[in-house]
Amino acid sequence: MNAVNVAPCILVVFGGTGDLTHRKLIPALYNLEHQNLLSSRFAVVAVGRRDKTDEEYRNEAYNSVKKYSRFEINDDIWNNLCKRLFYKKLDFLNIEGYAGLNAFLSVIDNEFQTEGNRVYYLATRPENFEIIIENLHISKMAVNTQKPWQRIVIEKPFGNNLASARQLNKKISEVFSERNIYRIDHYLGKEMVQSIMGVRFFNTLFEPLWSNKYIDNIQISSCETIGIENRGEYYEKTGALGDMVQNHMLQMLALLAMEPPEDFNAEAIRDEKVKALSSVKEVTPCSAESVVLGQYLEGEVEGRKVPGYRQERKVSPESETETFAALKTELDNPRWKGVPFYIRTGKRLAAKTTDIVIQLKPSANISSSVYSGTQEPNLLVIKIQPKEELFIQFNTKKPGIQWKVCPVKMTYCQKCKVCEAEANSPEAYEKLIIDVINGDSTLFTRWDEVEKSWAFIEKIKVLKEKGKCRLSYYKPGTWGPEESDRLLERDGRHWWNL
Ligand code: BG6
Secondary structure, eight states: OOOOOOOOEEEEEETTTSHHIIIIIHHHHHHHHHTTOSOTTEEEEEEESSOOOHHHHHHHHHHHHHHHOSSOOOHHHHHHHHTTEEEEEOOTTSGGGHHHHHHHHHHHHHHHTOTTOEEEEEOSOGGGHHHHHHHHHHTTOOOOOSSSOEEEEEOSOSOSSHHHHHHHHHHHHHHSOGGGEEEOOGGGGSHHHHHHHHHHHTOTTTGGGOSTTTEEEEEEEEEOSSOOTTOHHHHHHHHHIIIIIIIIIHHHHHHHHSOOOSSSSHHHHHHHHHHHHHHBOOOOGGGGGGEEEEEEOSEEETTEEEOOGGGSTTOOTTOOOOSEEEEEEOBOSTTTTTOOEEEEEESSBSOOEEEEEEEEOOOOOOOOSSOBSOOOOOEEEEEEESSOEEEEEEEEEOSSSSOBEEEEEEEEEGGGOSSHHHHSOOOHHHHHHHHHHHTOOTTSBOHHHHHHHHHHHHHHHHHHHTTSSOEEEEOTTBSSOHHHHHHHHTTTOOOOOO
């Protein structure tokens, strides 16, 4: 999973005028060009339903780069990318235009010598995924050859529930083989999420501690201050469980909990992740109290009045959709028996922060008259965003005449790296785009992972429907409903809001 290959190909983005393309994909492509990571035999074709010339599209793309790229725009670099960026109008729901698209791609292929390789990136609304795949199939634009190759990238959400995910997967698998399917979970492209394996498997300092022998509990939190923005229609179908837990949160859990892979390649790593996900204990009626679901009320954020979830656009005024979820789960295997994994995610919370806290068990205490004070637990904290940081909290002697211990912190800050070039971490999408071009699916979810995760969420949704997991309400700017704190207090623990 190391080599940065810059294979020749055309990246065809369906949904080329959409928000994701402008906020994430185009800036990521510019950043790759900035680092000289794209082949000169690489081109991008943005496909959209609106009328637009290449020139108009390029101007819009330029503005997006200016606004969202992590590197300041440099006109020479931009021009290099720009001449390989094209716009093609197509009603992608209608088979008729596909022959024209195919012919257009052949012209681009000839011009840039892309060897007929194509990445089809589906950045449209999810309800269009199946029909686009079908149309690619009918028009023989996806034929599963090894050379040239055609790969498909599917954005989130992969279905709204287990049944729709299965149906979507069936459709894709009829057309593309698994090795050509790239299901995006952008969290896997985040630098510090990738670091989880680095920390775990390349350190004798941590490796021996990684089990129920020394770990007391693991907390995985992804908190946001924003509401659902203009995504009421989508969010009503997924809620926090489908939007965040099914994918990002369970993927982080899998990376933390999996056994060491036999090899550091896509299949071996994903095999282990699936095994970890299969060991996650399902929520049953008896363990329903280990799930807290919440919904934000109206209130104030940074002095600004914000609507409650039920007042958001395209949300039912009686909606029972959760915008917050906290849960306690356990893995049914010898390594993790007895160690709770607490997961928490929500909108309109006190801070935008994603982090993982690994809390160790207390050491065997020395009872001595010279020692006084309570012992704080050792923590290993992986801060994923906005800071990219890893710190260890441990105890040492407090300076002074008396013999007391106090907790101290040792920090590795990824963004404050000594070397300037390394200080500016790549955005998740940069890494993911390069990996697709490179044919490396390590950081993409395999179908069995998606299926296991949906099955886990499905059980909770059923219990919710039966009234076993009730909805609580919370004020914006807090850490969610009080029940979330009680979930840990019951176990004599608390959330680490670090
Ligand atoms: C997306 C969810 O997958 O992740 C959004 O659909 C959420 O609701 C987003 O806001 C969070 O991503 P990040 O990278 O900002 O943590």
